[in-house]
Amino acid sequence: MNSLKLKPKQKQRSPGNVFSGSKGINLASKGEKYLWSMGGALIIGLIMIAAFLLLILVNGLKTFYPGPVHRVTLTDNRVIAGEPFRREKISQDQTLETSREDTCSAWRTLYKTGNFDLYNKDFRWVDEQDIKQISEPKDIFYIERTEWGPFIGYIHELNLNHETFFFSRERLSQLKKEHKAAQARRNILKDLKKKEMGSINHELDNLRLSLKRVELDHGKDSVRYKTTLDSLSAKRKKLEENYGEIADKIEIIIKKDAKYSVVLKDVSGIEKRVNISDIIRFYPANNLTLSQKTGIYISRWIEFLTAEPREANIEGGVMPAIFGTFAMTLLMVIIVAPLGVMASLYLKEYAKQGKLVSMVRICVNNLAGVPSIVYGAFGLGFFAYCVGTTVDRIFFPEYLPNPVYGTGGILWAALTLALLTLPVVIVATEEALAAVPQSLREGSLACGASKWQTIKNIVLPNALPGIMTGLILAMARGAGEVAPLMLVGVVKLAPDLPVDTIFPFIHPERSFMHLGFHIFDVGFQSRNAEAGKPMVFVTTLLLISLIGLMNAFAIHIRSRMKKKYSVGQ
Template identity: 55%
Template sequence: MTSTPIDAVAPRTAAHAARTRTTDMRAVGEPNLWAFGGALAFGCAMIVGFLLLVFWNGVATFWPKPLVVVTQADGARVAGEPFRSETFRPGPELLATLDPAVRGAIAAAGGTATRTLYRTGNYDIYNEDFRWVSDFAVTGTATPPGLVFVERLEWGPFVGRIAGVAVDGQARPELAADRAALAVAHDTARARWRQIRHIERDLIGDINHRLERGRLALRRVALKNGKGTPEHTAAQARFAELEQALQADYARLAAEAQALKAEDALSRITLAEVGGAEKTINLSSVVRLYPANDLDLAGKLAVYASRWWEFVSDEPREANTEGGVLPAIFGTFVMTLLLVIVVAPFGVVTALYLREYARQGRLVSIVRISVNNLAGVPSIVYGVFGLGFFAYVLGGSIDGLFFPERLPNPTFGTGGILWASLTLALLTVPVVIVATEEALSAVPRSMREGSLACGASKWQTIRHIVLPRAMPGIMTGIILAMARGAGEVAPLMLVGVVKLAPELPLDGYFPFFHLERSFMHLGFHIFDVGFQSRNSEAGKPMVFVTTLLLIGLIFLMNISAIVIRNRLKRKFAGSQF
């Protein structure tokens, strides 16, 4: 009988122990656990990275940057804000025009060079807002004092110096250096401009609204009673009297606006770019003016805050690349609110019927499968359906029944905020139905049986026992529906969203809230600025800041619903059985 040496047994024992540990790890699923944890970490990192990217670019958009004057080898000078830099490969035509030393440096760098994009503004002079400057063509850079960045109502920003100022027809050259006095004159001019706009948009707009309402009333009488009837003749007399009175008011207001415009034209500012070309504009058309290279921290914070306030409280300008997005904020909020008002009761009632009342069988199973499949239908299909059914069928019928005097111009027979909300309600209702069914099924059956045993009816049991305890889950479905609906864009392009809404859905005219009007939306605003703007570089910062605002708006609406859901959870935390 032979014995196995200890040295021979030890390796086999170690190998067996390693195999045993591997088998144990597989048995408890540790490799899968690492894979799942890694996938979760990767997904979280992507989400956090995206949010950080949007936050950083959005927050930095309105920070005032210094103005740099770049002198090139040919003597030309470029002034503007450094926007971004990139590496590029010069073509043969460009290389042929360069000095041998520069060509050698480019060749030593692998045939690449760097260049910087400057926001030069002055579109009415240069016919461009941005200009690329290659680093090898630069002989010097400087940030001289006295350069101003001027934001205008038209033609975008102006970069240069103040060459002269005239106030009320009198030349005031000292205002070019006296910033405080210039600010006072500018505030006076802007107040006059706001007064002109109030007269033209509000007061004259009210006259036009009353004239249109009188014309429609006259046409309504003609359609109902026929032309030439006594009723139509009396209506014509009333409209003629109204028109005469309103025309007198219109003439008075137009003369007042014209006088203010003539007075406004006497306050002018002359700006000169670095090459010497000058541009004279009304002082009231300057939205904001600041010496970019002379600002201290307090001055930069003041400009930064004023830009943010303008962004959230004013209308867009310059093809939506400047100004504010208040109409888009209002449209997004109202559309989402209408969406929730429609989808919540419809989705909850459907889920209640399927779970509590319908006899479970093949037909109910088919309905559930159909509801789940609706979540996979492309959103643009919902837009086509909303345009065809809501706008053309329902809206056209409403126009024919209630607004015949407006035809052939549609009232409800075209895209509007009501049809957009209903379309998105159809898009998101499967989410609410599924979430509500799951929440209802989570309520213990013993609670239903106990309520019924105490003499309560089925509806009383659902109302007082089932629904309150399922409400947290229902709120979760509403939150998901609200988040998805607020971010959808494709259906809205067919059923009511526009690039610029001249009138908000809410105004001072009866019925005050006009569901038939088109509206602006932050999601479509992002698409429009990013992909349909004449200048993508000018629109890129607005894309980030509008995206940040949209995320913030959705967050605020969702956090409000989450707070309500958590309160409901705490209320019924101890009532499980």
Template identity: 55%
Template structure:
């Protein structure tokens, strides 16, 4: 030790530290303490991250499992209760519950003692009994202490119908061309042939009504609106008379075509009325159903693995390619898939130029000062505005002001029925573009700021103008960051529901925004959305249990759709990154 720093004996005895010697505080952290390296905080932050990842993965696995297993065919159990009655249905799930005092008082002493020994807890099973037109409900809870016996007969079938949900029971017979055949075999070749013929006629009726009759109605309405437009406008008398003569000539022709097609559809309906199936529920009541109204006949207890896979895949295909039915709890969601994808793409098309141009001005052109700082603060605050406020603004500004003005200028013949003066796909996309534009502005500004200043100076030194520098040097190298902002905007916009409820989304819109009539893309039409479909089925359907499987499978599809769109944008972004990876000074 240095003599200067060494304490004298007198100083040591007096407790006086030597000159230059550092005093140790009583609460100082020793070098060997874990807190000196921050390890407790590292473990805490790491644990929080791991917990968040586990929660996200758990949610995704829950949605994926319940969504993927929704369409797998389940067996049908016939349960005999202790009072002698019987029920039949698909077992959905089981859970523990606490019976009420009145229920326990009516039980035999042995069962009461067993429940008391289990702490007053018993088990019960939820069965999907179907037959809503007979029972007034689709599901029924059965406590285990009320079950006397359970079996799975091979002749039990599950009939998916166009109306009233599923039917659970047995086949008593069927009629073909008015002649009744008594059979309980669901594999009867005659029954299968009659069913295929009836469904083919049903498909033809649907084609006539939605295709040919729809075309005739469109042309008839177009002629009526053309005449009304001429009569409302300031046209010479000769032009008005020509319009009236044209309508007088076209209306009888179109009306005759409509009547001819309607008669053809009626003949097919009469043929379908001669082919019926007679069903019997477990209590003995019979129901006669047109074969054309049977969507799918499932022999739940008598199927091979290959047949189960076939039913599973056919249900998925129906879900992805058909329209919903039964208050959206059955059928498909093709209009919702199309509406979600179209709205998201229009959102990106609208938000990209607004966000990028605003960020370019703030970063490259605007003089940095109080006004620019205030604008940036306002943009950041816009990201925290509740989404329903954007919906109210979109309805008031886009629909009631801009849309009503468009109707007065370009569609006076349709008034008072609005065309653009109400919610639609275009106004919904623009509303969500406003909601997500702060995300794009902030991400674009950060991407522009990350471009090295030396690149700008080199371009300007070579004689390029400021706009040429921005267009050829700055924007290409900032494009990956801009794409990141668009990806975030796409993900948020695709999942928003509250604004859409005001500016265009509806419960059921089988008519897609694209068809074969000019102008082919109809942005003024209302549309369906997967997010709103989840809300509607989960909280607005007649039976929450009936809608719960559709909630999971629709959620899975919405996540998959967002994932696919994001993956496409990420691939483009990574391609741009690789292109300009080594192009920095």
């Protein structure tokens, strides 16, 4: 038995002896010596990505969930109410400043107190030593308003069409009904202001511009100018009458709104009258069932995704920014795809491979490394100021001194980003073209196909998945780019979308909103950094999802193409 056991051991050792000689076993020749470091590098990368996604996901998803509202009685008998927002340990130094010697439970809590109109701030730090009592009263309400941020407090009185009621729980359904009616009125009001008044303003502007056009073409003293002036003033009169009618309608609605109001009372007893139409949403924060909470959560998400921003972008939705990001990226891909593919087709298939071509190739590769803000500066200087002002001078002289194309806009932004992503597309397309086997090209040419027929029928279909990969990379880079956009057309708040119902429906000269810039604006440019912080996460989550969605769509198309042209089918 013993000898049998030994034998395999000796056998195992002998190959090692053969290769390593007298120096002992060389690990590198036998095993994968650095496998752990390669695996480790991958793991570190994965952990970083997962942690990043988790942070964005958790912070982004919890933001809209309605939390409880605490009524906090302090040791000096002052009372505050608010949503507990964040809790942190105070360091030794901070406690010393507040001259506290007891450091055992040196925690403090940030409460979102709302009521900016009453307190001049939205948030308040409370040291936990100062707290005498915390309660969660069932009748406290969290009320989101169109201005001044949320109100946290009690509903005291209802004023419904000159009748006054004290608020009690039985009146809640009545308030809800009135709130629904008021919301309908608010929507009508918005439509009147934005669509009807907007279109009248637009037409009035057009009249002014056409008159100016005639003036520029024929001079102020010409007969034509005078006849145009007469016909236009008649039209203008009619439009102004319409305008007056709409203004009257608006007036009626505003008067009606003023008749329906509530008197709110904060925890310290300060009263505040608010029109019901100015309330977006209200709920008894501590008296909600799970389904009610979910309902609020979903309605807030819907508002976020479909509404326009309010209150310096901190509240409301980001629909214009979603649309802007999407439209700009799409426009960019539409511009960069043919440009990049044609350029690399020439480089790879037609140009004589030599020093010049490799120089061009090196330059293209280096262009990919140029900081994006440089492209922004170029876009502003060349597209907006140079091309744009020329276009304005030739086609829109009547608009001057107001620029039409002579300033940042979605078209210029898309062109700038197309330029920025062009190297990515060219490099990827060239690689995809190079990956098409030479034998296929020869086969096609030998069949009597011309070079272009070969490219069209054989090379391009085979390279298409690779080209799509390049476009996906370009799209991901373009959609996430902010710095150059700040120079060529992104704004904090765009009054109109680049696509609307006013002729010619698509307005490539308009400035637009962008999710990336929105994050920057909300997080770092708003009056209230603390209130903006959750919005930063939500918007980031949205931006990532949007890019992910666009990429997923592109990848789906690519895999369908691959199937169509490859062995699998």
